[in-house]
Amino acid sequence: MPTTSPTDPPIDPRSLRALQLAQRVHAIEPFRVMEMVKAAGDMKRSGTDVISMSVGEPDFGAPEIVAHAAMRAIQAGATQYTDSLGLRELREAISGHYAAVHGLDIDPGRIVVTAGASAGLLLACAALVDEGDEVLMPDPCYPCNRHFVASFGGTPVLVPASSDDRYQLGAAHVEAHWGPRTRGVLVASPSNPTGTSMTPQQLRAMLAAVRARGGFAIIDEIYQGLSYDHKPLSALALDPDAITVNSFSKYFSMTGWRLGWLVVPQALVPVFEKLAQNLFICAPTIAQQAALACFTPEALAIYEERRLAFQRRRDLLVPALRALGFTVPVMPDGAFYVYADIASVAHPHCGDSSAFAWSLLREAGVAIVPGDDFGVAAPQRHVRFSYATRLERIEEALARLERFLG
Structure with a gap:
């Protein structure tokens, strides 16, 4: 027989005994890039045009x-x-x-x-x-x-x-x-x-x-x-x-x-x-x-075209970032990321990558990732740009970034 009926009051969750979580849960930190993605999504839904240079996901779908x-x-x-x-x-x-x-x-x-x-x-x-x-x-x-x-x-x-x-x-x-x-x-x-x-x-x-x-x-x-x-x-x-x-x-x-x-x-x-x-x-x-x-030969030809498109994006983005004051000491030769040092950038948050990234999102509508997701070696000096978005959007992001830096 059921122990409750439709007329019974809802169970107060505070009356339930707290579950004991495994210790490994406490050792795992939040994936901060997803917090940035979530905030950018909220801004888009409210009507703000946000250029995503945060997520490591190709803008190309499966052929x-x-x-x-x-x-x-x-x-x-x-x-x-x-x-x-x-x-x-x-x-x-x-x-x-x-x-x-x-x-x-x-x-x-x-x-x-x-x-x-x-x-x-x-x-x-x-x-x-x-x-x-x-x-x-x-x-x-x-x-x-x-x-x-x-x-x-x-x-x-x-x-x-x-x-x-x-x-x-x-x-x-x-x-x-x-x-x-x-x-x-x-x-x-x-x-x-x-x-x-x-x-x-x-x-x-x-x-x-x-x-x-x-x-x-x-x-x-x-x-x-x-x-x-x-x-x-x-x-x-x-x-x-x-x-x-x-x-x-x-x-x-x-x-x-x-x-x-x-x-x-x-x-x-x-x-x-x-x-x-x-x-x-x-x-x-x-x-x-x-x-x-x-x-198949057909698919591999498409993938090669896309690889060359990513390379063109990289070849646009890295020199532009350097011109804006970012330090990119090693040219990235693969993937679709640039790990840039912001210490020489002319901005009040040049020593705090998290504050810099959040300000860039809120003030310029460009989403990037602060370095604190990726380790403990000077993360406050670094941000990651993803160029897994089309070339014209990268050009617009660079224009916004230039205005953001004044």
Whole structure:
């Protein structure tokens, strides 16, 4: 019998016993960029024209050929669970992509398709990080990386990386900061928020330093398709035992489809498969079916056009920011970010990136991200610009920024 009726008074939530939250919740900080996005959205809904240079999401959607592949899959009823490692056809297509782009022979059996790169990073941390283990990563870096490690009881160790290091974790950093509890490293090349890649020499030396200590190397390569000044280099070309993470979100313009992949050593495939079975079952089936079309000549031609469009945006934005007083010591060679130092900018908030970013949003209608999301190494001096928006909007944002700076 029901214990209440429609006439019963509502239950006062204050009468419920407070739940005890897991300690890991308190260790995870808010993702501040999303607060900026929320505020910008509120302004747009109130009628203010806001130019978004905050979110790391391509303004290009999935090409029609990819969308049509998804619709065909739905119509054909190809919507049920796949193997936990992913569709065999998709893993083979990804393997072929490594051969075409990197000249690498990657066994499809080593490829694990995941629900976005985030799920791939979670699987890697679940497999490799124990309570109290330390994982080195550069500062600045993508904020969720440290939270992935902390979620499994590990301790992220942020190592300050300067522009001299291209804001990347080098062999010298590994040697200086490796301790008795250190298990490995987590790096990204190209990086969010800096857009900089590791040079081949940097990457080779860093991997060798980790390997010499018996550690693991997780390399986030989700922006490698968006490389501008050189051919992209996968860590797999230098160390077949590296664990690499990739995604269909950035280069392939499929952010909301939630699809990514890992390449792992053959011996670890059963471990990742077991974890995937229990934590995710499988990546979204429709997204996997659609992603098969990403590797067709038609789609790849579109992606190349888009890559060149991003490069043109970068080549406009960086010199313009420097002319306005921002310091950009390293030209970003990948992704779609510029990590700029505001200390020399003529503005009252040049020493407080958070106040600067919020003032720019409210007074000029331009949304950027303050540096405090990305680490503890001088975040108050840095802001991140995303150029994942069309060229004419970037030009308008620069005009507004010039007026904002007076």
